[in-house]
Amino acid sequence: MFDRLYRSAVLGVASRKPVEDLVRARAWSVAQRFVAGEQSTTAIQAVQDLARDGILGNLDLLGEFVNSPETANIFAEQVLALQTQAAAAGVAPYVSVKLSSVGQGLTVNGEDLGLHNARRIVAQAREYGGFVCLDMEDHPRVDVTLAQLRTLIGEFGREHVGSVLQSYLYRSEADRAALDDLRPNLRIVKGAYLEPETVAMPVKADVDAAYRRLVYSHLKAGNYTNIATHDPEIISDVKMFVLSHGIPRTQFEFQMLYGIRRDLQKKLAAEGFTVRAYIPYGRDWYAYFSRRIAERPANVMFVLRGMLKG
Ligand SMILES: Cc1cc2nc3c(=O)[nH]c(=O)nc-3n(C[C@H](O)[C@H](O)[C@H](O)COP(=O)(O)OP(=O)(O)OC[C@H]3O[C@@H](n4cnc5c(N)ncnc54)[C@H](O)[C@@H]3O)c2cc1C
Structure with a gap:
């Protein structure tokens, strides 16, 4: 509380x-x-620096809800340019995108602009052998984001696009089960938005318990799972779980935020686990920074x- x-x-x-x-x-x-700075060059440099410690990167151009198609398209162009730059630097692009920043909810030529731009980004990521994770935002966007995930996996394959479930939402376990036919690559997080108690659990212990249930059920179903948390107790429980259930290390990775628990990131990588740091960059850093604080x-x-x- x-x-x-x-x-x-x-x-x-x-x-x-x-x-x-x-x-x-x-x-x-x-x-x-x-x-990691305001420019894509500093963010790509951060990926290369982390690689020296055996840690992979997940680039995130910071930006949230936009209300004009022009701004959404400019943002999408910047993500496309980022992927091209990363590929040119020898880094297979792995990016996270908030669909609200590329026009989700704006209709242009009878189509959702967020989906239109996501298609362009995922198509390009596939060309470069990369991956796009559709970040999960506040609860009114969950239905549309998961529906768009379904469309994009259908068109480009689950090797190139995935999304996120937040354990604080009561609905997430049902959402996970409903996606099972796609065998999707999902990132499991606790959830970062200020949500009403009607949709999100107010008690941290419940959120943590739901987190474990989501991770375990996604792993047991044989799906690639991104365990995105800094919580040392959960990480240690997941390590025991995979060992006791014979789940191979190729079926999951640990993910943490850039600059948070760097010691733990390095330790897990040194133990041979796949570890990926979420690397935000860009001029629009304030909202992201406030959530971390x-x-x-x-x-x-x-x-x-x-x-x-x-
Ligand atoms: C890779 C990644 C992607 C994410 N994507 C999304 C997303 O798409 N949508 C979304 O809603 N949320 C997302 N989040 C944020 C997430 O929902 C949580 O808000 C955030 O990860 C903090 O929760 P926690 O799991 O680390 O656990 P907590 O219970 O918050 O913390 C557990 C422990 O981790 C350490 N810790 C946690 N936060 C910090 C910090 N800021 N500084 C220092 N130590 C800290 C502390 O030791 C703490 O006791 C993402 C998180 C990660 C790691």
Whole structure:
């Protein structure tokens, strides 16, 4: 309950324009711990740096809901350019995309613009031997995102596109079962948005228990599973689970956010597990940064100290 109140308070304060202006002006040096610069070149460099520790990358051009087709198309072009740049640098592009940033919900020529742009991005990723993960946003977008996932897997194959389920949503276990016929590559997360109690579990212990159930059932069904958490207890339980169920290491990977639990990322990679860091970059870093801060009281102090240092 405290977690929810804390998250709600921090996100509430962070959403005020004067706070945003202040943090943008004074906290960029702190934000760079979580964000790999503002340009695609620095993000691709981050992938190459992590590769030295045996860690893979997942590039994310930061950006959320847009309300004009022009902005959505510009954003999609930037993702396409990122994939081309990554491929030219010898990195098979693995990108995450929020469909709201490429036009989901906007209809152009009778078609959802988000799906139209996602098709272009996934088609190009397939050409380069890459992969696109459709990030999961707030709960009103779940139905449409999963429907679009189904369409895209049908057109391009599950080797090139997957999505995310959030364990805090009551609906996610049913959603996972309903997708089973696709054998989809899914990332399991706890969930980062401030959701009403009518749709999301308010108690952390319930979210953690649902997280384990989602991961275990997706693995048991034989599907590729991305275990995206920094939670050391869950990670250790998953390691025991795969061992006791004879699940091969080629069927799952651990994923964490850039700059968070770097020690654990390196340790897992050194133990021979596949580890992938989610590498956000771009000028639109504020909303992402606020969510990371809202996850952990210690991070607020980290930001305040950084701002005082200037
Ligand atoms: C690769 C990846 C992709 C994601 N994609 C999505 C998505 O598409 N949609 C979505 O809603 N959410 C997404 N998330 C965010 C996710 O929903 C959680 O908000 C976030 O991962 C924090 O939860 P946790 O699983 O680490 O567990 P928590 O219960 O929050 O934390 C467990 C432990 O991890 C450590 N930890 C967690 N956060 C931090 C931090 N900020 N700083 C330092 N230590 C920390 C602490 O030791 C903590 O005790 C993603 C997360 C990851 C790792």
